Amino acid sequence: MRDFSSKIASALLCLLSLSVMVWATITWGTELTYTPPFLLGVFSLNFRCDDLARLFIFLFSAVTIAIAIFSPDYLQQYNNIHKGQYWVSFFLLAVSLLLVVVSADAICFLVFWEIMALSSAALVASDHLQKKVRKAALIYLGATRIASAVLCAGFLWMHVLTNSWIFVNWDFSRPSTYWPAFLILTGLCIKAGIWPFHLWLPYAYSAAPSTSSAFMSGFMSKVAMLALVRILVMGHLNSPYVIWTAFVLGCITAFWGVLFALVQNNLKKLIAYSSIENLGLILICIAFSLNASSNKQVLIAHMALVAAIVHCLNHGLFKSLLFLGTGAIEKSAGRLDLEYLGGLAKQMPTTWICMTVACLAACALPPLNGFPGKWLLYQALFQNICVKGAILEKTASVLSICLLSAVGALILSALVKALAVAFLGKARSTNAAEASERSIAMSVALVFLASCCVLSGLFANAMLTSVGSALASSGLPTVRVEVSLPTSFIVITLIGTSLACYFLFLHPVKTRKYVTWDCGYGSLSPKAQVTADSFAQPSARIFRPLLRYHNLSKIDGADRRHFPERIHVETRIISILETKVYAPLLAMVNVSSRSIARLQAGSIHIYLLYVCSTLIILLLLGVAF
Amino acid sequence: MSSIATWSSYLLTVIIFPPLCLGVVRKTKARLQNRVGPAVWQPFFDLHRLTKKRETLSDTMCGVFRLSTVVGLSTTFALAWFIPWVPIKPWSPHADIFTVIYLFALERFFTLLGAMDSGSAFGAFGASRDVTLNLLVEPALCLALVSLSIIANSTDLGAIFSFSHFSTVSLVWFCAGTSIFLTSLAELGRMPVDDPTTHLELTMIHEAMTLEASARNLFLLEFTRMLKLTLFLALSAQCYLRIWAGFATLAPFQQELLVLIGVLLMAIFVGILESLVVKLQWRKVPEFVAYIVTVSLISVFVAMAGNTSL
Amino acid sequence: MNLSAPELCLLMAALVACLTLGSLHLSVNLGLFAIETVLIALATAFMGGITGDRELYVIALLIFCFKAFTVPLFLSWISDKLMAQRDIGSFLPAPLSMHLCLILFVLSFALAKEIPVSHAAGHSWPGASAGISLLLSGLILMLARRLAISQVVGFLVIENGIYTFALTQTRGMPLMVEMGILLDLLVAVMVAGLLIFKIQKNFEHIDIAQLKDLRD
Incomplete structure (x- = not known):
């Protein structure tokens, strides 16, 4: 019976995302604004849907449909998850995210932002009987609280300066707005998991069910980046301090994320760290675009911004695919520790192929969809070296090209490690040996997302131009980008030569099966294989x-x-950051809150005294000023 | 030149040159060690022999192993198509340097999966070392190509290697050529980094990765590697040739001839280098690669200075 | 960017100084230091050719004899005596410090452009950037090394940087001052050499990182 209700919920979710997608397709190219006839307190709510928001709605639909198909069968393995609670929070999260994407003023944004934060925290805590999950949910909740507080402060400050809640009226080009810009940047960075605020991310993503991590990583973190674009980029931020802070943070995040991804042994954590890396890349794009536009280099700014949006969309697709694939492994093999997996490729061919596609995309390899964003970023950085400008900026561009290529090589090694150790070789535990594809619906979801990845990779040029036009329609200058990806050429050459090689050399050949070379010791035990640890060493x-x-x-x-x-x-x-910075900080907070806790005496009279004295002090203050 | 002649000359170079280069390297080494050594044509015979053997596969493998050899070779062919490594090519597509770098990565991705498919510890350790080496080498290669793009003001390799007034920036060509050459040594596991002639325990990277390959699979893998070596050597040979400013004014077939001779000379140089240099301890390799990065950095900075917009 | 002969020499000297950071072998360090100083002497001589100032030729000769020849020989004699061939290296690995140095080399260009221009003839910003870069290389060399001999080399590179800066900004100092500085330098190196011997004798090593044991 419960299963049935799960299916209904999933069908409803599919329906919601399909209808949103259809609506977005029909209204493409127009700018809609809507103000509900009622007020929220004294504030009116403003919604505005332009093409940029529609692009994110498309991403939302793709990710949500896949997750909706995937969820019912996936959730069966959790006996402790209350399905009703899960679906309610999922719906809340989905709807609030959609409304965040289209909200046009700060109050509206904050309201739905809060609903989003709380419902996603509820999703992280789905399996709350486990201690690990409760801890992760608490960390996540703490991070979102701090993020919201900082964001609120920034918004209030901006309101004081501009006397308006509407984002379009916020202009960040005056020096007095630099501090609020910095606060807003910090708040959004905490939410997106940018270094040094990234610590909550691997905890939350690895403790949450794979479906919710797929949604959070695939869509929610992108919304923070969209907000960055909406508020700071469209507000023409030009403070070099804020821009360079963002740039350096992006660089560190990309490198740090991938470095820790390399040494993780838990599949979900590894993917969580790789998502930190990608958010770092997106932040680099945005910061670079801001820098270029404050230098009046419109072309470079445009290229970097398109790179940011395109990478947001593509990363959303392949990262949710990676998380869902992880979920499929979790369901059939029971564990996600790489040291217990192995040899899954034969038992779970669909998952294997889809995960390979996702990993190829995540490594930004050419015909797939991770490549266009990164490529455009490279191009923008290169253009910046070639144009007239300060030596400092050019050197920064050279160094970031260097960093990007190193990050690319590192993510390749991390994902090859994950893929090869989990899927190739022999099974390292009995669970893994008995794994199999458990459900058709889950496979369908994976194949759907994988084909989205392949298609958006093949039609990368069309995507680049449509993102460019969407940005132009959202109030940024229109620029024609001269460069285009040689995707079709690559694909034709690759497929052609591959087929030729296959039929020339490998096709009719009879092969002989034999054991893996064992140096004459007799049958190799699965323990003799290389572990994830030793691969990364x-x-x-x-x-x-x-x-x-x-x-x-x-x-x-x-x-x-x-x-x-x-x-x-x-x-x-x-992790130095965790032990040397956050642990002492947390201890300090604990000590200080314990001393504050003494105020809580438990006696109603003392509480009344507090109320009374506060009232008197406030009254006195009111008289004085 | 007629298109048929162009096509046939290109196909001949792409098929004959890779084994020939390896043969020349081996012959040089043999002569320097006072041996007669196999003929320079020997790699052809070796390859031919491989195609006639029967293929043995491990029963642990899933299909990705055979796929990986095919994809590896086809990616490298695509690269040979992209990169203007010989001046006469039937059709030069827009070969963006970043696409080229990521196509190399695509080839590597599949080679690594293929190496780990059998579950053999040899293959996996080879893959692990290959990944580590690549992680260090990638920035060097990327920067070297970027420096060339800076002086040509375009990321298209075709535009870079047809650019014709270089009198002021020959230092960039020299540095970039050196960097690409040293990168190829590291990337393809040649001498100061890895010894390609021994087997198993002594050779750490490439031979370990191809341990499970046999017959036609091995043929594909070996040819991929030879082709990669040739591509790198041809690129660096072109860089060196372009130090001489008159090179760009020659007729295409003269350029072609010079480049091919240059590639063979580079191969002889590799042979000499391999006879003179000892293999580095694995822990010293990062230091060696750091020098390559230095050369690339110098190259980029000189290019930035040489670019008139500074 | 059009460079005159002395500027080219000085920039190459600065590049050689960057490369010095890449090796831990003392003999390589000293050899590169000698090359660097020869380049600076050459630059001085070229400068003399351009300006027609005879004194510069004398200074170039003096630099060549003392700094490029005597000092490295003396230091390599000391390192032979102490049987110190390789520095141990400190917190920054040698290749990374070389990369850092190269980046600073480029940044010193940005810095040199900001120097208020004295419109006197002979001011050249590439020369100034070479000077700054040499100075920074010397500092990083001293930071990244542990042997006392390397510290002396670092100090000498810094001195080269200051000299280069002076040469390119003010056409060098008068002959007497220059000779005095060179003499001082020679004496300083001799004293440092003697001190290194003394350290070796008393502590049985010349690792300056362990000098902090002398703290109370």
């Missing part, structure tokens, strides 16, 4: 000082060199 060693990477090995036995009896190897990574 040579790369992690290079970044030892940053990761605090320790590899302890102890070999016991009488003649330990030749006949070891027991080998103990332990790898340890310490």
